Amino acid sequence: xxxxxxxxxxxxxxxxxxxxxxxxxxxxxxxxxxxGMINFAHGEIYMxxxxxxxxxxxxxxxxxxxxxxxxxxxxxxxxxxxxxSMGWAVERVAYRPVRGRHRLIPLISAIGMSIFLQNYVxxxxxxxxxxxxxxxxxxxxxxxxxxxEMSLSYMQITIFVTTLVCMTALSLFISRSRTGRAxxxxxxxxxxxxxxxxxxxxxxxxxxxxxxxxxxxxxxxLGMYYGSIDPLFGFIAGLxxxxxxxxxxxxxxxxxxxxxxxxxxxxxxxxxxxxxxYKDVVSFGLLILILLFKPTGLLxxxxxxxx
Amino acid sequence: MAANNYRHALFCAIxxxxxxxxxxxxxxxxxxxxxxxTGAKTSTIVAVILAAVAVFVFQAYRDSFMGLLGKLPKLNxxxxxxxxxxxxxxxLESWVLTGIVVLALFWPFVVSRGSVDLATLVLIYIxxxxxxxxxxxxxxxxxxxxxxxxxxxxxxxxxxxxYTGISFWMALPIGALLAGLTGMILGFxxxxxxxxxxxxxxxxxxxIIRILLNNWTTLTGGPNGIGGxxxxxxxxxxxxxxxxxxxxxxxxxxxxxxxxxxHKVIFLYLIALxxxxxxxxxxxxxxxxxxxxAWEALREDEIAARSLGLSRxxxxxxxxxxxxxxxxxxxxxxxxxxxxxxPESFVFLESAIILAIVVLGGMGSQLGVILAAIAVTIxxxxxxxxxxxxxLIFGAAMVLMMVWRPQGLLPMRRIHITLNKxx
Numbered sequence: 067x068x069x070x071x072x073x074x075x076x077x078x079x080x081x082x083x084x085x086x087x088x089x090x091x092x093x094x095x096x097x098x099x100x101x102g103m104i105n106f107a108h109g110e111i112y113m114x115x116x117x118x119x120x121x122x123x124x125x126x127x128x129x130x131x132x133x134x135x136x137x138x139x140x141x142x143x144x145x146x147x148x149x150x151s152m153g154w155a156v157e158r159v160a161y162r163p164v165r166g167r168h169r170l171i172p173l174i175s176a177i178g179m180s181i182f183l184q185n186y187v188x189x190x191x192x193x194x195x196x197x198x199x200x201x202x203x204x205x206x207x208x209x210x211x212x213x214x215e216m217s218l219s220y221m222q223i224t225i226f227v228t229t230l231v232c233m234t235a236l237s238l239f240i241s242r243s244r245t246g247r248a249x250x251x252x253x254x255x256x257x258x259x260x261x262x263x264x265x266x267x268x269x270x271x272x273x274x275x276x277x278x279x280x281x282x283x284x285x286x287x288l289g290m291y292y293g294s295i296d297p298l299f300g301f302i303a304g305l306x307x308x309x310x311x312x313x314x315x316x317x318x319x320x321x322x323x324x325x326x327x328x329x330x331x332x333x334x335x336x337x338x339x340x341x342x343x344y345k346d347v348v349s350f351g352l353l354i355l356i357l358l359f360k361p362t363g364l365l366x367x368x369x370x371x372x373x
Numbered sequence: 374m375a376a377n378n379y380r381h382a383l384f385c386a387i388x389x390x391x392x393x394x395x396x397x398x399x400x401x402x403x404x405x406x407x408x409x410x411t412g413a414k415t416s417t418i419v420a421v422i423l424a425a426v427a428v429f430v431f432q433a434y435r436d437s438f439m440g441l442l443g444k445l446p447k448l449n450x451x452x453x454x455x456x457x458x459x460x461x462x463x464x465l466e467s468w469v470l471t472g473i474v475v476l477a478l479f480w481p482f483v484v485s486r487g488s489v490d491l492a493t494l495v496l497i498y499i500x501x502x503x504x505x506x507x508x509x510x511x512x513x514x515x516x517x518x519x520x521x522x523x524x525x526x527x528x529x530x531x532x533x534x535x536y537t538g539i540s541f542w543m544a545l546p547i548g549a550l551l552a553g554l555t556g557m558i559l560g561f562x563x564x565x566x567x568x569x570x571x572x573x574x575x576x577x578x579x580x581i582i583r584i585l586l587n588n589w590t591t592l593t594g595g596p597n598g599i600g601g602x603x604x605x606x607x608x609x610x611x612x613x614x615x616x617x618x619x620x621x622x623x624x625x626x627x628x629x630x631x632x633x634x635x636h637k638v639i640f641l642y643l644i645a646l647x648x649x650x651x652x653x654x655x656x657x658x659x660x661x662x663x664x665x666x667a668w669e670a671l672r673e674d675e676i677a678a679r680s681l682g683l684s685r686x687x688x689x690x691x692x693x694x695x696x697x698x699x700x701x702x703x704x705x706x707x708x709x710x711x712x713x714x715x716p717e718s719f720v721f722l723e724s725a726i727i728l729a730i731v732v733l734g735g736m737g738s739q740l741g742v743i744l745a746a747i748a749v750t751i752x753x754x755x756x757x758x759x760x761x762x763x764x765l766i767f768g769a770a771m772v773l774m775m776v777w778r779p780q781g782l783l784p785m786r787r788i789h790i791t792l793n794k795x796x
Contacts, residue, residue, distance in 0.1 A: 104569050114396065121399050124410040144395070151391040163776040170515050171779050173569050174732055177517075178771025181725055185765040190397045196408060301721070305580075308573065343588045350577035357570050358562050 071208065071216040076338035077331060082222045082291065084330020085229035089284035090307035091314070091322035092236065093153075093277025099253040099317035100273050101165060106176035107156055108281060109304015110183035113297065115149040115282030116289040117187060120198055134201060138286075145282040152183075153278025154271055162267070180301070188297040195296035198289040225287045232283055233323060236276070240319065245272055253317070302346065306333075309353040315366020324364060382432035389425045397421055466740050470653070473743070477646055481639045489635075489642050491754055493710055496645035497703050499746040500652050502730040503739065504699030507656055509728065510736035511665065512692035513672030514564070515572040517724055518579025522697040524586065524719035525552040526704025531599040531714050532592070541605035545705050552701025553694045560693035564686060579724060586716040598715025602708050604637060605644055645706050652699050653739060659695065660739075668692050669737075722764070729767050732774055735781020744783065 090112050097105045122141040131137055160179045164172045205219030240246040251259040252269045260266045288303070289295045310329045314321025329349055336348045356363065397417055402409050412418075431438060481489045501523060508516045529551050530544040539547075563574045586593050593599065659665045667688045670678040679685055708714050726749065734745030753763040774781065 104573065117401075118395050120408070121395055121401060121410065124401065124408050125399070128410055148391055148395055151388045155388055155392055160772045160776070164779070167779065169567075169569055170509075170513065170572075171775050173515060173572060174728070175772050175775035177725060177728070178768045178775065180768070181722075181764055182768030182772065185762075185768060187396060189761065189765060190413075191401055194403070196401050196403055199408070305573075305576070309577075312570075312573075343584070347581050347584050350581050353577050354563070354574050357566055357574055361566065361570060 072338070075216045076334045078216075078218055078222060079338075080331035080334030081327060082225050082330070083288075083334060084310075084327040085323075086225060086284045086288045086291070086326075087303075087307050087310045087330055088323045088326025089229055089232060089280045089287075090303060091310040091326050092280050092319060093274075094308050094311040095314070095316055095319060095322040096249075096253075096273045096277050098311070100249070100256070100270060101161075103161065103169075103172040104176065104308065105161075105274075105277070106173065106304075107160070107179040107183055108277065109300035109302075109307070110180050110187075111149050111152050111156070111278045111300070112281035112285045112303060112307075113295070113300025114152055114183065114187060115145040115278075115285030116198075116295045116299070117191060117285075118148040118282070119145040119286040120196065120289060120295060123199065123201070138201065142283065142286055145286050146279040149278040149282035149285070150275040153274040153281075156183075157271060157274040162270075180304075184297055184301065191297065193297060195294045195299075197294050198292070200293055201290060221291055225291060228283060228287060232280055236280070236319070239276075245269070249273060306349055309349055309356075312353060312361075312363055313356055315363030317367070318363070318365045321363055321365035378435070379433055382429045382435075385432045386425045386429035389428045390421065393421045393424060394418075470740060470743075474646075474650055478643075481642050486635055486638055489638050491751065493638070493642045493645045493706075495747055495750045496642070496649045497707050497710070498727070498730065498750050499649045499743050500645075500699055500703035500706070501727045502734070502742045502746045503649075503652050503656055504696045504703070505727050506731050506734075506737065506739070506742050507659070507668070507692050507699075508696035509731050510738070510742070511660065511672065512668040512689060514689060514692065515569070516575045516693070516696065517572050517721070517728070518575035518577070518582070519696070519700060519727055520719045520721070520724040521575075521579040521582040522552040522556055522700035523704040523707070523723070524582055524716075525555050525697075526701030527708040527714050527718070528586065528593065528599075528704075529701070530705045530708045531602050534603055535599060535601070541603060541705070541709050545702065548705040549698050549701035552704065553698035556697025556700075557690060557694045560690050560697075561686075564689040564693065576721065576724075579719075579721060583716050583719055583721075586719070594715075596715060596717070598713055598717070600713040602712050602714070604712070605641065605709055607640060641706075641710055645710075648702060648706060652702065653743070656695075656699075657739060664688065664691055726767065729771050732771055733782060735784040738781060738783050741781050741783030745781075 090108065093108045093111070094105060097103065097108075119141045122144040123137055126137045126140060156179055160175045161172055164175050200221070202219075202221045202224055205217050205222070208216045208218075240249060248259070248264045248269050249272065251262070251264060252266055256266055259269075292299075306329060307326070310325035311322050312325070313328060314323065314325030329352065332352065333345045333349055336342075336345045340348075398413050398421060400411050400413055402411060477492075480492065501519070505516065505519050508514050508519070526548040529548040530539075530541070533539040533544055533547065559575075559578055563571060563578075566574060587596055589595070667678070667683050668691075670681075671683060671685065671688050675685065678688075707718070711718075730745045730749050731742055733749065734741035734743070749767075753760045759766075
């Protein structure tokens, strides 16, 4: 019983982190699906979302606002607006001019952008990590005989519910709306879609905006969950989310969700049963193994290289 | 059209405000357990607003600005000149390189100790950048974990000297060979991957090595690093005031001169110089050998190269191994120069700096890479007050280079023959 409780605790922790990874991974997978480049700066956009949310929360609290849901919703909106503007601007400045060139050129441009954004926040807000107030406290506790308590915090429930809402909204958007249909068309064949009268530039911008807003949601959630943020915390999270996207099959949206959950669970199992220090090694190792043996991921379609 | 322009310009200006105002305009400050929000300085806010206005003006009159820019290249006196003749250019490049080396030989005897120390660091970066140039510039394999091989070289020397008391000269080939071997072992499985996947895998590998170094406390000392790494000796002559190892003599006693701390610094500098020159020469040879041509062929068109009978794995593996080998070289020199190493020195940022050097210098061009390494290492030292902006500028420079001049400042020119124009 004790072991089972411990195991379920790790499972819950893993699913929590994993669903947040999935939110970030959507940004990678959608961009890759449409223009075939790795948006290396995506982790930084997530970090900027977390910073904006913290700034909004602190500002609103200082103004005397006390009703928690309102604070959270306003902070979330601020973070989404700033992140998606950032995503749009990054695409315009760093990616659009190099689109269609040799594969490495957009990638190097993206790495440059990532370094730039990291240092932008570093210079503006300092390099020390800043505590993120735990606004949602408390939770349910389960215990067998009082020795080990399994807990499911309200914060974790919030993360699950928010992720679920975002993913459902995204799926509906992609499958039902006009822009969503255009997104699917562009990801199938950019040239053909543009011949059929779809404004591909607008669709690509839209992809960046959607990915960035979901990353901002993840930024707020994970910032609150971890309890502190710093300018570098987007880098590792971005790599993890990229791993999740590759694991699920890059370019596939359900794949990103699945990949995020698998990665989160395997990570928390490592820290629960082995050692917390090696959880990054496990996720990078997982990434390397997948790329070596199944580069298309779990749900991805094989890519045919045409001459 | 004009109204449309203004609308777009207004939109861009608003986006500029949105992305800069919240982050730059407010400062988060931790006061005990609480966080306080303070407004930024007025100058910052004015700067943000000015930036938005600048974006508005640029976007609104974009067409006329672009028209002006199109005329600008005519101001460049070299733009209309015919490119230099091939043989002349090669000769000029060799003369420039020789000139740099000769200058570098006399340099340490006239400047201060601090400058020589910095120059040694520049030389280490030159070695690293030349090695990465083989992988990224010539073979077209984006390696984001290059610093891992640098770490292998440095840690090999540090650990061997700690456990077996090995000297610098023994460690140099061992460190380089081990780094090359690591490159080969890593490269063997991953080189099948497509370009951007390869970049991410090497990045993951670099992080894994760093995490291992950080956590394998019993062997590597973890975050505390390893100290007491010996300095190089000259034919058994030590450069310290007192002899540390039995059987060695000391440099100042042998030659009957007064002891000076500068001797050691200059000696290290000269070793780094010799090794950097060797690196450059060997890679220069490689570039002209069939294997060098094969690297470039595979970079340009993999399918065509393979259909001509090149083995993809062998060619890529050779580039990867040679790049790693020289990183190990540089790592050993670095460990000896610092006397102390820790995983702090081998973070991803270091890989990014080396990559930035290669990109700025012009992928594949040796002279360009050397000049870029000098500029990138020395400029932040000259402008100390801007040194915190160093990485910000690097990032921006990488983006701008990719957008405007992906071939780099001094692009590589392939040896080619042009037919004389008829008529």
